[in-house]
Amino acid sequence: MNKPRKALIITFVVGMSIFGYSQYASASQIGVIITESDLIEKTDRGSTYNVVLEFENPSLLILTAGETDFLVIADGKTIGEGQLEPFTLPALGSSLAYGTFQTESNSKSEEVPVVMISGMTKYDVLISTIDVPFVFYPTEDQAREFIHQD
Numbered sequence: 001m002n003k004p005r006k007a008l009i010i011t012f013v014v015g016m017s018i019f020g021y022s023q024y025a026s027a028s029q030i031g032v033i034i035t036e037s038d039l040i041e042k043t044d045r046g047s048t049y050n051v052v053l054e055f056e057n058p059s060l061l062i063l064t065a066g067e068t069d070f071l072v073i074a075d076g077k078t079i080g081e082g083q084l085e086p087f088t089l090p091a092l093g094s095s096l097a098y099g100t101f102q103t104e105s106n107s108k109s110e111e112v113p114v115v116m117i118s119g120m121t122k123y124d125v126l127i128s129t130i131d132v133p134f135v136f137y138p139t140e141d142q143a144r145e146f147i148h149q150d
Contacts, residue, residue, distance in 0.1 A: 031056040056094040063089040063123040070119030115143035
């Protein structure tokens with residue numbers, strides 16, 4: 001193999017590696033917000049909600065997500081868990097993800113707890129899969145609406 005061709009191949013491989021890493025780093029910065037949360041059922045053991053989250057993709061990659069499990073954590077304690085249906089996140093765009101979650105108790109307090117939604121989404125990208133964690137801290141009003149505290 002001649003030197004110019006070898007240099008071109010090495011440059012191409014290095015360039016694709018840098019591009020791939022930069023897109024992975026961008027995909028790791030995916031944003032998420034709560035757009036809807038509706039109470040479906042309330043029992044002595046807990047409540048079930050429909051939820052819609054909006055994911056925003058800052059990368060140039062089209063990301064296809066499988067089922068996504070997530071936890072709802074209030075004041076450091078897991079109060080529920082849920083699952084989002086598969087969705088596709090367009091490059092430099094946003095997409096809604098629909099799912100449900102169940103709380104483990106119906107305890108109510110006077111104060112709205114600090115709520116965190118945390119999960120891991122598996123995205124299929126070209127010939128591989130990447131796991132991208134997400135963490136979202138809703139505002140006090142969003143948290144109140146999300147866990148339906150009066």
